[in-house]
Amino acid sequence: MKEKLIFDLSRKGRKGYSLSTNDIPELPLESILPSKFLRKAPAELPEVSENEVVRHFVRLSNLNYHVDKNMYPLGSCTMKYNPKINDYTCDLPGFSSLHPLQPAETTQGALQLMYELAEMLREIAGMAAVSLQPAAGAHGELTGILLIKKYHEARGSKRHKLLVVDSAHGTNPASAALAGYEIISVKGNAEGRTDLDDLRSKLDGDVAALMLTNPNTIGLFEKEIQTISTMVHNNGSLLYMDGANMNALLGITRPGDMGFDVVHYNLHKTFAAPHGGGGPGSGPVGVSEQLVPYLPVPVIEKDGDTYKLSYNRPESIGRMMNFYGNFAVLVRAYTYIRMLGPDGLRRVSENAIINANYLLSLLLESYDLPYPKPVMHEFCLSGDRQKKAHGVRTLDIAKRLLDYGFHAPTIYFPLIVSEALMIEPTETESKETLDIFAEALLSIAREAEAEPDTVRSAPMTTPVKRLDEAAASRQLNICCSI
């Protein structure tokens, strides 16, 4: 009876779409909701024509900047093109009309998709098991760190320190702090990679784990990863990989093979779900064998041809999210992976790396590169030259790029590069687009020399001109009249 009620809630319009709704007799609304919750009169909604609604949203979408408009070189964010087929599949009624409380017998397709996606991600990263629950990369980090905490607690150990490399994304120390750890920073060396001597000096009996991003945020592969893994494990600590940069590794190498115990994926980056503006994301977590018992519940299990949600996990860290994760993002990632297949995924990473190195080679004549090339999927330039010689800061260069019709790169991150301009072109940009983008940045470098005020007062062509960002973040006025 319960499932019938749940289906019946959607009887307006959606009936007949999916599952076995046709067999279910309609029930009066009063039998589902207490009468005090039912409307007495229709809601007063504004009367607008379809034409007005469409124009309103098209106008908003034109004011906005998005990857469907032009290249989005935001380093570390992997703003690749999001194939529209991903939206088509996640909008299929069998997926989009589901209710999270439906019984598992009626959601076998969704469970199968989640099970298979977890299996594919497991294989891609070479881990023992994957949980799809976390809602974003940072949430995946928190989940992974809680798994590490549980692992040590189960062994009676009270390790309270977490090592984080100084080029790490800010979410790494934030997640570690949220899980109650003391954060110890590990230095990078002159090459921009983890300094092994510094790491050795900080590995003591209190260290629960080392968090590492590979390739790191300046786009460099940690060549000594196997040595690092041995050092960390010999110390009884675990190794966590921030996998936000998996776009550089698909089909080429795997975190599990490098010795990582935990990795989080950013499905909204590597696996092409639209993101930005805060959500929705998905940050599944892959773990090595010894952490499997602690994975969040529910775990999706396959029993013959049947899929089910298992809560029978006495050692689990518990739930990390209500229900089962951001399901629509999971459907998009599944579609993307199935569409490309293993060879296609490898091509993604190869082309991402080629694009980054090609673009870098075009920019080197005008911008400084603090750490040596070649890079993986992204690189980090410094605007020091422009600042010292012409008083033009990286912020100004980023703002001026908007006038050239591009989104700005990531700036002032990672903190180890002064006046940082961190650029990730992704594999989905053509050579022509990369050439035009490079020419824009080279042109801005010439402007910085000849007419620095133009760069300093940019942008001039955007709906909103230069903001007083400090004031804007303190006096948030979201009702701006454009």
Ligand SMILES: *Cc1c(COP(=O)(O)O)cnc(C)c1O
């Ligand atoms: C994006 C990113 C994160 C955080 O992921 P969210 O999904 O934004 O929470 C962590 N680390 C790195 C290197 C990233 O690029």
